[in-house]
Amino acid sequence: MIKAIIFDVDNTLIKFSEIAAPCFQKTALELKLKKRSLEEISKCFGTPAKKFVKRLWPSANVEQFRKLTYQKILAQKVKPFPGALTLVKQISKKYRLGLLSCKPNILMYPHLKQIKLSQDLFEFIHSYDDIKYPKPDPRVFDKALDKLKLPPSEILYVGDSIHDAKAAMAAKLKFVAILTGHYSKEDFQKLGLKNTNILKSLKDLPRWLEENG
Known part of the structure; x- marks a missing residue:
């Protein structure tokens, strides 16, 4: 039985992505990078x-790149997916909730405020600044598991990327993939995720x- 959802x-x-990816691209062009x-x-x-700035642009000054890009992102307005806010509020009445992302605090809290998602709905909000081992390392969930004090089998992680899936599955959490990112159904199937998930x-x-929780 699922008792908590992250x-x-x-x-x-x-x-x-529709806001952030162009910002990363513009910074690269400004710095005359590939x-x-x-x-x-x-x-x-x-x-x-x-990590990925260094991988995509090996010669970049990572801190300079991040600073310039985050400034651009913060100048934009993000939006929640349709129904996301209502959904979170509804399921918070039945399940313990948390947020876990590799998003840094400098973006996390301004964006939660922008979309008017109350922090009070969550028992914890773990950003890149709070975790020692980022996704896809399964230890990314160590702090959450310590907080929830539940077995992994009673925790569901909901994410959009194969990085989310790899981390959750390796940590023995239940995982549901949402196809609102940049990965296909086939990408998740290759990892062994069931079609129903x-x-x-x-x-x-x-x-x-209702069917699985």
């Missing part, structure tokens, strides 16, 4: 920017919980 944030609750496609950049979301959108989660 949500990823970017591209799961918040429409992030142009990367929006899709290539977007598929990195879910892992720490420190791959949902088109968050709107399908209540039915999944």
Whole structure:
């Protein structure tokens, strides 16, 4: 029986890539670095920017790159996916909730405020700044498990990327993939995820919980 649900944030609750990917691309052009496609950049979301900036642009000054990009992102307005806020409020009445993301605090809290998602709905909010081992390392959940004091089998992680899936499955948590990011149904199937655990959108989660939770 599922007793707690942890949500990823970017591209799961918040429409992030459409705002953030162009910002990373613009910073690269400003710094005269190699142009990367929006899709290539977007598929990195879910892992720490420190790591993927260095991988995509090896010669970049990572801290300078992040600072310039975050300034651009914060100048934009993010939006939640349709129904996301209502869904979270509804299921908070039955399940213990948490947020876990590789998103840094400098973006996390302004974005939660922008979309008017109350922090009071969650027992914890773990950002990149709070975790020692980022996704896809399964130890990313260590702090959450310590907080919830539940066996992994009673915790559901909801995310949009293969990084989310790899971390949750390795940590023995239940996992549901939402196809609102940049990965296909086939990408998740290759990891061994059942078709029933791959949902088109968050709107399908209540039915999944009725049948599996």
